[in-house]
Amino acid sequence: MRRGPERKGIEHVEDAERHGRPLSVFILWFASNLTIADYALGSVLYGLPLPWIYAIIVGVNVAAGALLGAAAAMGPRFGLPQMAISERIFGRIANKAFATAQWLSTIGWFSVNTVIATLALLQILDMPYWAGALVTVAVMAVVGIYGHDAVHGFERAMSVVLGAMFVILSYAAVRAASAALPHYQASPSPFVAAMAIASVFSYLASWAPYASDYSRYLPEGTSRWRIAVYAMVGGAAASAWIELIGTAIYVAAGNPSLDMMSATVDVVGRAWAPAVMIAIFLGGLAANALNLYSNSVSAQAISARFRRIYAAAAGAAIGYGLSVLGGMYVSFTSFYEGFLLLLDYWIMPWAGVLIAAVYARRRGGAREAIISYVLGMAASTPFMNLTPYGVQYVGPVAAALGGADLSYFVSFAVAIAAYLLLDRMVGHDPGGLY
Incomplete structure (x- = not known):
């Protein structure tokens, strides 16, 4: 030490x-x-x-x-x-x-x-x-x-x-x-x-x-x-x-x-x-x-x-x-917690691309990573319910599920799938960052 x-x-x-x-x-x-x-x-x-x-x-x-x-x-x-x-x-x-x-x-x-x-x-x-x-x-x-x-x-x-x-x-x-x-x-x-x-x-x-x-x-x-x-x-x-x-x-x-x-x-x-x-x-x-x-x-x-x-x-x-x-100001703390929870939506599509790039042994470039992230985030939007965080938006799927927000899982899965598909389409050789 x-x-x-x-x-x-x-x-x-x-x-x-x-x-x-x-x-x-x-x-x-x-x-x-x-x-x-x-x-x-x-x-x-x-x-x-x-x-x-x-x-x-x-x-x-x-x-x-x-x-x-x-x-x-x-x-x-x-x-x-x-x-x-x-x-x-x-x-x-x-x-x-x-x-x-x-x-x-x-x-x-x-x-x-x-x-x-x-x-x-x-x-x-x-x-x-x-x-x-x-x-x-x-x-x-x-x-x-x-x-x-x-x-x-x-x-x-x-x-x-x-x-x-x-x-x-x-x-x-x-x-x-x-x-x-x-x-x-x-x-x-x-x-x-x-x-x-x-x-x-x-x-x-x-x-x-x-x-x-x-x-x-x-x-x-x-x-x-x-x-x-x-x-x-x-x-x-x-x-x-x-x-x-x-x-x-x-x-x-x-x-x-x-x-x-x-x-x-x-x-x-x-x-x-x-x-x-x-x-x-x-x-x-x-x-x-x-x-x-x-x-x-x-x-x-x-x-x-x-x-x-x-x-x-x-x-x-x-x-x-x-x-x-x-x-x-207690109201500030409540508002700030809502903002932070809203901010956390960036994590899952980012994690999906990260996991795919490292563990699926691909060598996709930054372009494929960014596109996959955007696709993951976009696909998850209908599953979002942002009202608990002070934003008046409930996606159609979330509304059909009574307000349940499953967007984390959707963005993660779509980002992984998109990255692997794009990587194959552009013809990168397997080998990965590992």
């Missing part, structure tokens, strides 16, 4: 700099998904029959985890962060759009998580909001500036601390939910199930543009299969576990309209409230360690003139400003 801040940015990691074990990938994705975002999905799943809930949580997280694993497995071979690998496929100019989207997404989620973590902190400590947000951001700024190894070290610590706290919360939640089960009103609604599937999938899958940022330092000969499995199991296991706890909390509370903090305190009791707030606070930090580091790497993918250390410091400062604004 290096001493001092990481100097490398998006440059290729040389053999002499490689270090680490595949298990570190499991730990990182496990800890970073012990968060409030997974926990809050319990309100979305509430109301479905329990077998449906179990099937959705387990099956969908495995599918989303497989995407995360496939992206993470690219790291050791290329020795590059995810946005730099993307540049090899989409070309330098087009990739700047994806890097910008990733920069906006990471800085946005950093600020939203800071708001949530700070509000939890203020339930424990008596201090002004701006001071609590400053403490929250300062911790993450140190981790982000020190870089890759500091992020892995922080997540190792969080995997133990948060893991222990959620074990205790699991016991309390399951016990309370068991007592409430006789009164649970289940409705087998395919429309609600489709919405739940999209919500559960989108959370874990949205980590894909971060994935190789945290595996690129592993030795080049590291088994890609092991990395993919470790990332998939780490992310899927944590997400499924926390979503099950969140669902149990809402089953026990019997009211999905409650916010997550209120529902938890109502169920486990006031005596547990400090422990719950600490878990929420630390969960926000665990996710933000990745948000800030990947934000700094994305900044370099936009322009190599940005040094990673300074980009991390600037990201922390911007994130702090946005979090203070969000803390002052």
Whole structure:
């Protein structure tokens, strides 16, 4: 492990700099998904029959985890962060759009998580909001500036601390939910199930543009299969576990309209409230360690003139400003969350092209990649429902499905198919980036 801040940015990691074990990938994705975002999905799943809930949580997280694993497995071979690998496929100019989207997404989620973590902190400590947000951001700024190894070290610590706290919360939640089960009103609604599937999938899958940022330092000969499995199991296991706890909390509370903090305190009791707030606070930090580091790497993918250390410091400062604004105006935070969720639509067709280019062993050019991306996005438009994010648009297919948004799956599949077809039409030889 290096001493001092990481100097490398998006440059290729040389053999002499490689270090680490595949298990570190499991730990990182496990800890970073012990968060409030997974926990809050319990309100979305509430109301479905329990077998449906179990099937959705387990099956969908495995599918989303497989995407995360496939992206993470690219790291050791290329020795590059995810946005730099993307540049090899989409070309330098087009990739700047994806890097910008990733920069906006990471800085946005950093600020939203800071708001949530700070509000939890203020339930424990008596201090002004701006001071609590400053403490929250300062911790993450140190981790982000020190870089890759500091992020892995922080997540190792969080995997133990948060893991222990959620074990205790699991016991309390399951016990309370068991007592409430006789009164649970289940409705087998395919429309609600489709919405739940999209919500559960989108959370874990949205980590894909971060994935190789945290595996690129592993030795080049590291088994890609092991990395993919470790990332998939780490992310899927944590997400499924926390979503099950969140669902149990809402089953026990019997009211999905409650916010997550209120529902938890109502169920486990006031005596547990400090422990719950600490878990929420630390969960926000665990996710933000990745948000800030990947934000700094994305900044370099936009322009190599940005040094990673300074980009991390600037990201922390911007994130702090946005979090203070969000803390002052709750409506701003709600609007901003909607904007960020809307922004995530770029990920799935991008991931489809990335997977096809790398794993189907094709050598299509940037033109084929861009066309495939556009086709994937266009084909998914009728399946979109943007009203939850403040945009009054419901595609005809989504409307026929009662508002269920399946566009993520459509854009991913169409982008893969289009890329493979275009690659064959232009006559590129197989061989791939691998």
